[in-house]
Amino acid sequence: MLVVVLVGSLVVINLIFTLGVIKRLREHTELLRGSFDPVAIEAGTEIGEFVSVTVDGERIAHESFTEETTVAFFAPDCRPxxxxxxxxxxxxxxxxxxxxxxLAVVVASADLAADFVALLRPVAHVVVEEPAGPMAAAFGIRAFPALLSVAPNHSGRLVVKAGTVDMDRPATVSA
Structure with a gap:
């Protein structure tokens, strides 16, 4: 009988400690969740004015976007x-x-961006710009990689349609 009481007591103490740990983990999760800023401006936000040139010499500006477009920002020294x-x-x-x-924007000097440009050029318009360049500033890029979906809104202003792009799903573009 004493063994049963002892085992029961240990189970209750273990349960109390486990509930305490779970509560503490929830508190830490909330703290961490609040500490991360988005990598770019959020969905629904208007994108600032910018003018840039692709590696192929094409002018890219705010008004160049007439349809939904995937915009990706990369830095060559970034493992993700x-x-x-x-x-x-x-x-x-x-x-x-x-x-x-x-549209892919590689934030680096031209020589460091060369491998990224070679892989992306066949599938995207590619811009190479220095850190804090006009496109990164207009899109409010704070971290890499940043993958966004942008499109003109009902009044023709360019806005972020989605703050993330799931590249593991087949590509579709909504009308």
Whole structure:
């Protein structure tokens, strides 16, 4: 009988400690969730004015976007960027409208961006710019990689339609 009481007491004490740990983990999760800023401006936000030139010499500006477009920002020294790069290349091949609906911005000097440009050029319009360049500033980029869906709104202003792009799903573009 004493053994049963002892085991029962240990189970109750273990349960109390487990509930305490769960409560503490929830508190920490909330603290962490609140500490992360979005990597770019949020969905529904208007994108600032910018003018840039692609590696092919094409002018890209705010008014260049007439349809929904996937915009990706990468930095060559970013490990998650290196991991997502092949996914964006595959995604770009599958998107309706092809490379006209994908814009990749590589934030680095031209020599450091060369490998990224080589992989992305067949599937996207590619811009290479220095950190804090006009496109990164207009899109409010705070971290890499940043993958956004943008489109003109009802009044023709360019806005972020979605703050993330799931490249593991087949590419579709809504009308």
């Amino acid at each position: 960027c290196q991991e997502k790069l092949p996914k964006l290349a595959a995604y770009g091949k599958s998107i309706p409208g092809g490379r006209d609906r994908v």
